[in-house]
Amino acid sequence: MLIEKVEEEIKVKGQEPIKVLKDVGRPCHCLKQKSLKNRFKNALIPEEFKNARFDNYKTENETQRTLFNATKDYLKDFPNIMENKPKQNSLGFIATFGETRIRNLSGEERYKVKAEHNSFGLGKTHLQMAAAKWILNNIRIHDEIAPGQKSRFDRGCRVLCVSDIRFMGELINAKMNSDGGQTLNKLLESAIQADVLVWDDIGKVKYSETKEGLYYEIINERYRQQKPIIFSSNEDIGTLSEKIGYAASSRLEEMCGDRLYRVEGKDYRLRREAQ
Template sequence: MKDGNEYGKDCECQELIKQRARYKNAMIPDEYEDYNFKNFEIRESVHDLMLKKITEYLKTFPQKKPAEEIVRKNDEKLRIKGPSFGFIATYGEQRIKNIDDPQLRSEMKRQHNNYGVGKSHLTISAAKYLIKNGYRVQVISDPVFIQDLMTAKFNKDNGETYNSILSNITQYADFVVWDDLGKLKWTEPREDLYYQIFNELYKLGKPIIFSSNEDVETLSDKIGPAAASRLKGMCSGYLYPVEGKDQR
């Protein structure tokens, strides 16, 4: 009580309930349940670099998400907007697959490995950090999400399923965490879909935190040059090619 009036605020148990709901809505895959920043192991210099870059990136946003009622009153000032972030390969998976000589292909794969380096561990850890601090996050596994969208396009429900899937990232989420971007083979319909999604998130100012086993050029081959260009522009310098030993 203050000045003769009672002022209410959420108790810790209410905030915990909301946090659990955000975590459930984020759809983090079960295999990533134990991922967090504390148990990320630094075994070589690339791990130290990756951890520093993503923690620096997260500091560009308020540690705690402003309350919804405050955001509504100050819509443009406090709405969550900012750059996207990506870990990509130094030498893309598709580039290695295209090498005809088996011996050379094996050697390049060894020299430029980007599997098991910790990209997904860190991006999922970022998702959990944001959820804990009040942000709504949607985690996407690229092959599953794109296949679900393409299937939904052909549902005879007047686009209801398709729009529902899209709204989870364009309307619900403050951040989209996109795992394994560019995993699927290129098709023209998928290229159109990637650009549509990235462009919509760009217009809404919603950041994407993503990982990919492709490099800048091969990612463009997989998702289309327009989508790749849009995504690169959204990153505003927060795009990091990485490679190292497979820690799995």
């Protein structure tokens, strides 16, 4: 911790303000580096995406270029998003033709539509994790310590990355725990209070009313607190509503505004295996 002198005015009724020097602690470089390492650890970036970066993302077709440019454009505006907290603060990639809609088709038609409207293997998760790492490395935040007054000290941005199947499974298991809701509340709090929530493959789990309630609680609270969500889904806007609930889906759509992208293209994993 470094100590620096800061000039401060003390107002005394009936007298001129008095200027005094006050010792104020400022985190040193080594503490900031330690904090960065802890934030990377707490972000829960999946091991298979530890090396995901923008410079090793493949842009071999128009869809991948759209995804790449959309993410980069979003991050250019990200300092403004964190500073001014606009309502449209999020980024979403969803399918043009949702997985649930495809599954409901007959065998031959399903194969044809899947080939024409594939949303898998486009690199959505790669870009999400690259964005998460960029935010962890580059964004500093001044917390509000009073209405309209921000701290003079900044801190690193807190990011949480979750995968839909694993995260919703943890929430459901926690809900069934006999600990008075402590584990569930802790999980919900982490998802709600993170500065940025990165939600991969949202809507992947099987629907239930309990899960719909959990989706809405997290998304609505982040909507209310104007905290961004970076998400992807292999559902379209209609089938996503069926999987997470219409209210939660509507909130996500509103939070994205023009930054909700409907994407489809060739599966990169299949092309790589064929080589």
